[in-house]
Amino acid sequence: MTVKGFTRSDGSIPVQCVVAADSNDNPVPQRVASRAWNPGRHRAAGSRHTLHRELTEEIMKMLKTVVMLMGLVATSISFAQTSYPLVCRGGGDLYFNYTPFSNFSQNPQIWISFQRGSQKAGSNWENINALMPGQCSWLDRTVSNDEPDRIIIKDVRNFSISWSQGRVAGISSELTYLNMLRDPNHYQSFDVYNDRKGNFIVTRIGQSR
Helix, strand or coil, X not given: CCEEEEEEXXXXXXXXXXXXXXXXXXXXXXXXXXXXXCXXXXXXXXXXXXXXXXXXXXXXXHHHHHHHHHHHHHHHHHCCCCCXXXXXXXXXXXXXXXXCCCXXXXXXXXXXXXXXXXXXXXXCCCCHHHCCCCEEEECCCCCCXXXXXXXXXXXXXXXXXXXXXXXXXXXXXXXXXXXXXXXXXXXXXXXXXXXXXXXXXEEEEEEEC
């Protein structure tokens, strides 16, 4: 007996068959070794492929979100402002503007316009007598001409003012720094940063003398 092989086609899927021949050389099928089409198996493979693609897309979305958040954090850090003490002498040409709470301005503010001093105040305020009334200076240097000459105090609460014959007679006792700045014999410091819009923004009310 001899063994022969032949290939037949089942649709588009080739099937390999092994046959034996009888004494008259007629093929006798013995067994079939094939990878016949299995719809269930191929559907499962397709489902796994789809799931893998969806998971990949979700991971990419998460990564994009993480990158965006990291960018926002980096931006916030890069724009974080460092404040420095600015010392001002009261009186002179210090001008005050108050913006009260309203529907148009829900952040009451006080604007203080000052003159630039010709001397630094000194790290221990040792040079404050060199400041003229209405002038302000940094501890270690003067305020340069390209820096603001206006201080803004935000979110001012409980502000009140009294007038007498067209002049300020009194300011709310809670805002002691304003009373200090009305007197040329007193000095007041503010921790401020430059907002790059022509203003020094107060982050903390400093000491007074």
